[in-house]
Amino acid sequence: MKHKRNTVIQLAILTVLGGAVILTMLLPQLPSQRGAAPLVEISVILRESDSSLWSSARLGMDQAAGELGAELRVLTLDRTNDGTDQLEVLRRELGQQTDVLVVVPADPEGLARALPDQGTACPVLTMESPLEGAVLAATPDNAALGRALAQAAVDDGAAGTVLLLNASPNSTGVTARAAAAQEVLEAAGAAARVRAVDLSAPSDALRDLLKQPDLTAVMVFEPALTEQAASLKQSLGLDVPLYGVGVTASAAAWLERGVISAAGAWSDFAAGYLAVEGAVNLARGTDCRVEQLPFFIVRGEELYEAEYQKLLFPVG
Amino acid sequence: MRALLKRLAGRIAQGYRSMSIQLVLSLSFTAVALAGVVFLGAGLLLRFSDSTQALTQESTQRVLAQVNMNLDSHLRRMMRVSDTAYYRVIKKTDLTLWSMTAAMDLLYEENRDALVSIAVFNEGGGLEAAVPLSASKPSAIPNESPWFRLALEKMENLHFSTPHIQDLFDDPDNRFRWVVSLSRHVQLTRDGNTESGVLLVDMSFSGVAQVCRDVELPNGGYVYLTDRTGEIIYHPRQQLIYSGLLEENNLTAAGYSDGSHRERFQGQDREVTVKTVGYTGWKLVGVVPAGRLWGEGGSLPLFGISLLLFSAFLMAFLNFRVSAYISDPILRLDQAVKELEAGRDAVEFEEGGCYELRRLSRSIASMVSTMRHLMDDIIQQEAQKRRSELEVLQSQINPHFLYNTLDSVIWMTESGRYQESIQMVTSLARLFRIALSRGKRIIPLADELEHARHYLNIQQIRYKNKFESSVTAGPDTDGLYTLKLTIQPLLENAIYHGITGSEEDGLISVDARREGDDLIIDVSDNGVGMRPEVAATLLSEERPALRTTGSGIGVRNVHQRIRLTFGEPYGLTIFSEPDEGTTIRLRLPALDLEQAEQYQQEGAP
Amino acid sequence: MKRNIRSYCSRWAERIPALLLGLALFVGPAGCAPARGKEPDTLRLGVAVYRQDDTFIASVTQELERLVRDAEAAQGRKINISVVDGANNQTTQMEQVDRFLSRGYDILLVNIVDRTAAAVLIDKAEAAGVPVIFFNRQPVAEDIDYRDQVYYVGARAEESGALQGQLVLDVWLDERLALDQNGDGVLQYVMLEGEPGHQDSLLRTEWSVKTLTDAGVEVEKLASDAANWNRGQAAAKMSQWLREFGDSIEVVFSNNDDMALGAIDAIQAAGGPSPLVVGVDGTAPALEAVASGELYGTVLNNGKGMAQAMLDLALALAAGEDPGRTVDLQDGHYVWLPYQKIDYTNLEQFLPQGGR
Incomplete structure (x- = not known):
């Protein structure tokens, strides 16, 4: 009986040691240790x-x-x-x-x-x-973004009719921005004219919308439309202030030149x-x-402030 | 605590007492080996981690020195561009007469990979010349920029800025490029007069980044670059920091002096090495996360541990083997002694193991054999003693028998029955002669039978022929020998207990025959007999040796003598039925002369 | 019991070899790293471009990405395309190529920054057994011709130069008065060159003028300078030339459209009469400029065709087929794409359908 117990104890010690040896050998090869989780x-x-x-x-x-x-x-x-x-x-x-x-x-x-x-x-x-x-x-908080952008327009003196363009009426995010902006504008006494545009169609419709004479400001809520509206405004030589969302490289250039008055942006x-x-x-x-x-609202003259340039322009 | 320790010690001592020697040996060997391995391992590990740390510091410093050199040469190249632009171009150009553009273009093309632009401004911030782009942005106000003001404030120095987006030139591609500005005060010549101006060399940020980028530090460390206030110039994850997704301890690091520092940042210990870049006051900061011994660099210590564990494994294995080698012979010895205790006769002692054990088992073996000899001697002597006692008892003829016989002889002589008295005296003489037999224990069967016959003769005469008797012997019994005085006590028993109480005419017969190697002698009577239970107890040794009627002891005596002399299967068997008679069967070995001689000598006192 | 003890010992003895063998088996695989399983059905294309903000290159990569989507649907196979920007730095591009190779990309498409560095890049790819397709920027023939699995997709630069010259020659022949503004019978021109040393800039510069002189046109070079394919730098050069030469510039040759547009920027900024401007590449902004009459003409560097040829070649290589059967492979390594002249007359067929 005693021998059996001895054998068991010795085998247990050997197993533990052998197991430890194997463990230490396998340890570096475990995927979790290598930090190489599957792609x-x-x-x-x-x-x-x-x-x-x-x-x-x-x-x-x-x-x-x-x-x-x-x-x-x-x-x-x-x-x-x-x-x-x-x-x-x-x-x-x-x-x-x-x-x-x-x-x-x-x-x-x-x-x-x-x-x-x-x-x-x-x-x-x-x-x-x-x-x-x-x-x-x-x-970003879409509603807050829309409100902040509209506030910027109101601060600039937007009254009367403000054109709110929405190229993505199906997108709840973009629409939420527009809706929040509309609220702020209307609270400030301006008339918001909300129009949908189709970005994939030729830009004639957009041109006609921008050319309306009674506008005090135009607001758009997504980068693609911001670029397109700014480029149209530039080529048509319109004076109406444009407020956009998203600062791409060309949007930044337009901001700088004053084509876009202010833009809601984030990194x-x-x-x-x-x-x-x-x-x-x-x-x-x-x-x-x-x-x-x-997010933040940036104007052309603030573009090169250290905070903003770090957020807006990729390093390299 | 103390009680606990005491209890633990007690438990261990108790466990030790109940453990087998092999377990004790193997466990203690293994424990010692393990302790050694652990000490060795801990020592090596400490040594390793110390040297790793030293190595890490050293290599970090070396790497930083290298980066510093590269950065220095990069910055010097830019400063040379600035120098060349100033001394070879600006100083030699009268702005009213010539344009500086062509010469600066040459400079730009030469260093196109590292430069974004070279530009000269007059004191009011107006652009005098610029390459490669020349149209300034309408929104650009250079004279409000820090690099412009610094250049005018400290006109003897070259000024390096932190990275910023270049906002001076109109780029139709709308590229916003990160640059590091190198500005200096210059003297412009216009129409023979000199005036102040600023020369701006915008290095491309990627040129600076390139120098710091391909740097590898141990443990996944990295190098970043700050200006003297801690503002980051280059960081491998700069964009993340700029986006606010990552933080760096740059402001603290800017306060460090050159050399290695240990800091804790965001819950991580790290080794920070700082080196100040000459002239600019920039600081190169090498960060190496500490305590990553087990990380990707940790495979080496892990391998060491694994090696140590393997050696521990081998040692344990060897220990078990050695302890088995030592303890197995002890265990076998122990086993043998136990068997001996259990009373087994044929216990053999293997001689194995080391010298001491061999000697031990040899001496135990010899001790046992000596003991056995002594014991055998004692047993033999004891038996001898008993036998001789019994024999002495046996040979003492009942004096009553002698008196009675002699009385009968007297009486017969008186009554003139001389013939009978002569026969009786003759038989008596014969009886004594055979009983003495010159002291021999083993006598021929014929003598024994004759002894029985003479005894019967005397008793028949005494009991006035109250019984008949016959003594017969099988033909194959000739020449056989027997223990003497074995039949007479049985006859005495048959006469006194069987015949005297019987009414009928008695018949006593003695019949000897041979059965294989055994000699059988039946002594039968047709007397009162007894119940089988009584017959069974007659030979039992537990029966009190009562000499009630004088000679029940005689039967048992015979039985014991036979047993003592010849051993187990021999002796008496009693067959009896009440009123039928009794037969007592003597079983003896059929001894020939030679064997008889042997017993004779053995039995000699 | 005695037998028990002995057999216990012998059991151990028997186990030693088995134990050693077991340990050896465990130690054995410790030496070699386990191969990482990769889905075999995903094709990984690594695209390294010299500069993502080069309009032509951007159009090629965008077209390539679009074509890959279509090919994915057609082949029912996952194709991952990764485009990286070398930022005009060969060191950066080498790092990017290294990363592609280490991540097990199947095919490299490289628009090399420095054509003299191709040999190093090819060696790396060859060591990893990955085919390389160079495009638009042609490494020297020595690097390509003697290697397997190295291809080039592009256009012959001399052809573009010749076509550019042809455009101007046509005008010279048809409306000589309009072109020869000072009426001296000599064509005064300035040349905006691409990056110094780039073979396209060398060949286009050479051949555009050579076509004219071969046709017997007398030309006078007023200025020629490198503007690094860059619109802004071209504008800076051009405005300087305009100051220097004023109206005497009759034709502006530009090695690519971006620089041509830069020249137009400068001309518009300066006001005054417009010289004839010709470019190469046929990028979207250039086509717009042709439509508006600012740019006289350009030579279409077939970006779509290039993307198509690159993808066809890549798919053939990935499938292990002979690439010569899917694309027009010349000399076993080259796919040459034709150039086409574009001016106001044939503009319609090149304009993209729909808006933007």
């Missing part, structure tokens, strides 16, 4: 047909992807704000087993209706507009970084920062 595939689906508006954001996305181990696919639509096309792209991405989706929804309601049909567990992160069943991240780099960071966290099942992105 997360992220599909970013924009709602524009042109990804150049997102160049700064992409720098942030690329940096996050590089740091956190993700692979990015940035997808644009054939036509800007085409909800069905976006759904099509989304469906294709789901079919290709992407790990996580980052969507800037063109039509959040339509998308939310169609999403559950896909029967997938693929996490979705949405930017700009809230989307049912998805995490909203890397987005695109931060937005891109946070979006990808959030997406990676979603895919890995860890907590995801969903705090709102801070």
Whole structure:
């Protein structure tokens, strides 16, 4: 009996030591120790047909992807704000087993209706507009942004008729900005004229809208339209103050030249970084920062203030 | 605490007492080996971490020195551009007569990879010349810029700015470029008169970044660059810092003197090495996260630990083997002694293990054999003693028998039955002669039978032929020997207990025959007999040796003598039925002369 | 019990080799790193461009991204395309290429910053077994011709120069009076060159003028300078020339459209009569300028065709097919794309459909 116990004790000691040897040898090879978690595939689906508006954001996305181990696919639509096309792209991405989706929804309601049909567990992160069943991240407070922009217009003396242009009436995020701006304007006694424009159509309609003689200000609420309205205003030589959202390189140039009076802006780099960071966290099942992105209203003369230039222009 | 320790010690002592020697040996060896390995490992690890830290510091400093040199040469190149632009172009150009553009263009093209622009401004901030772009932005107000004011304030120095977006020139491509400005005060010549101006060399930020970028520090460390106030000039994750997503301890680091410092930032210990870049007052800061011994650089100590553990494993294995080698013979010895205690006869002692054990087991073995010899001797002597006692008892002829016989002879002589008295005396003489047999214990069967016959003769005469008798022997019993005086006590028993109480005419017969290697002698009578239970107790040694009627002891005596002499299967068997008679069967070995001689000698006192 | 003890010992003895073997098995794999599993059905294309803000290059990469989406749908295969900007720095681009290779990209598409650095880049890719397709900026033939798995997609620079010369020659022949403003029968021109040393700038500069002189046109070079493909620098040069030469500039040759537009910027800023401006590339802003009459003409560097050819070549290489069957491969390494003249007369067919 005693021998049996001896054998058991000795075998136990040997097993423990042997196990420890093996453990220490295997430890450096464990994936968690190497920090080489599997690459997360992220599909970013924009709602524009042109990804150049997102160049700064992409720098942030690329940096996050590089740091956190993700692979990015940035997808644009054939036509800007085409909800069905976006759904099509989304469906294709789901079919290709992407790990996580980052969507800037063109039509959040339509998308939310169609999403559950896909029967997938693929996490979705949405930017700009809230989307049912998805995490909203890397987005400024849309209503506050609209209010602040309208306040800037009011401060500049916008009264009478203010034209509010919305190129993405289906996008709840953009529409929320416009609605908040309208409230502030009307509270200040101005008449808000809300019009929808189609960015993918020729710009004649937009031209006619801008040329209306009774306008005291024009407000737009998304980068694509800001650029287009500014370039039209420039080429038509109009004087009406333009308020926009998003400071791309050309928008910055127009701000500087006074074509755009003020713009609501945020760090695109931060937005891109946070979006990808959030997406990676979603895919890995860890907590995801969903705090709102801070925004600010910038005017041409403030463009080169140290704070703003750090936020607006990519280093390099 | 003390009580706990005491209890623990007690437990260990108790456990130790109940442990086998092998376990004690192997556990203590292993414990010692493990302790050694642990000490060795801890020592090595400490040494390793010390030297790693020293190495980290050293390599960080080396890397920083290298970066510093590269940065210095980069900045010197820019300062040379500034010098050349000033002394070779601006000083030689009268602005009313010539343009400086062509010469500055040459300078720009030469250093295109590191420059964004070269520009000269007059004291009022008006642009005098610029390459490669020449159209200034309407919104640009150079004379309010810090680089402009600094250049005019401290006109003997060159001034480096922190990175900023260049906002001077109209670029149709809408490029907003990060630059580091190098500005200085210059003397412009206009129409023979000199006036103040500012020369601005805008280095491309990426040129500066390039110098600091490809730097590898141990443990995933990195290098960043600040100006003297701690404002970041370059950081590998600069955009994240600018976007407010990341913080750096730059303001604190700017207060450090050159050399290594240890700091704790955002819950992480890190080794910070600072080096000041000459002239500019910029500070290169190398950051190496501390305590990452187990990180990607930690595979080496881990490998060491693994090696130590493996050696511990081998040592434990060896210990178990050695302890088994030492303790197995002890265990076997222990086993053998236990068997011996249990009373087994054939216990063998293996001689194995080390010298001392061999000697021990050898001496135990010899001790045991000596003991056994002594014991055997004692047993033998004891048996001898008993036998001789019994034999002495046996040979004492009952004096009553002698008196009675002699009385009978007297009586017969008196009554004139001489023939009978002669026969009786003859038989008596014969009886004594055989009983003595010159002291021999083993006598021929024929003598024994004759002894029985003479005894029967005497008793028949005494009991007036109250019984008949016959003594017969099988033909194959010739030449056999037997223990003497074995039959007579049985006859005595048959006469006194069987015949005297019986009404009928008695019949006593003695019959000897051979059964294989055994000699069987049946002594039968047809007397009163007894119940089988009584018959069974007759030979039992537990029965009190009562000499009630004189010779029940005789039967048992015979039985014991046979047993003592020949051993187990031999002796008496009693068959009896009440009123039927009794047969007592003697079983003896069929001894020939030779064997008889052997027993004779053995049995000699 | 005795047997028990002995067998216990012998059991240990038997186990020693087994234990050692077991340890060896565990130590064995410790030496080699486990291969990271990669989905075989994802094709990774790494695109490294010399400068993303070059209008022509931007149009090529955007077209490439669009084509990749279509190809993905057509092939049912996941294609990941990653475009990185070398910021006109060869060191940066090398780092980017290294990163592509270390991440296991399948094919590299490189618009190299410094064509003399191609050999190093090719060596790296060759060591990793990754095919390289250079585009638009042609490395020297020595680097390409003797290697496998190295291709070039682009246009012949001399052809673009010749076509540019042709555009001006046509005007010279048809409306000589309008062109020869000072009526001296000599064509005064300035030349905006691309990056110094770039073969496109060298060849275009050479051939645009050579076409004219070969046709017997007498020319006078007023100035020629490098503006690094850059609109702003071209504008600076041009405004300087305008100050120097004033009205005597009759034609502005530009090695690309961006610089031509810069020249137009300068001309407009200066006011006064406009010389004839010709560019190369056929970018969208240039086409607009042609439409508005500011730019006389340009030579279409077929960006769409280039993107298409690059993708076809890449897909063929990825599938392990002979690339010569899907694209018109010359000398086993080169895909040459034709240039086309564009002026106001044939502008319609090049304008993009719809708005913006």
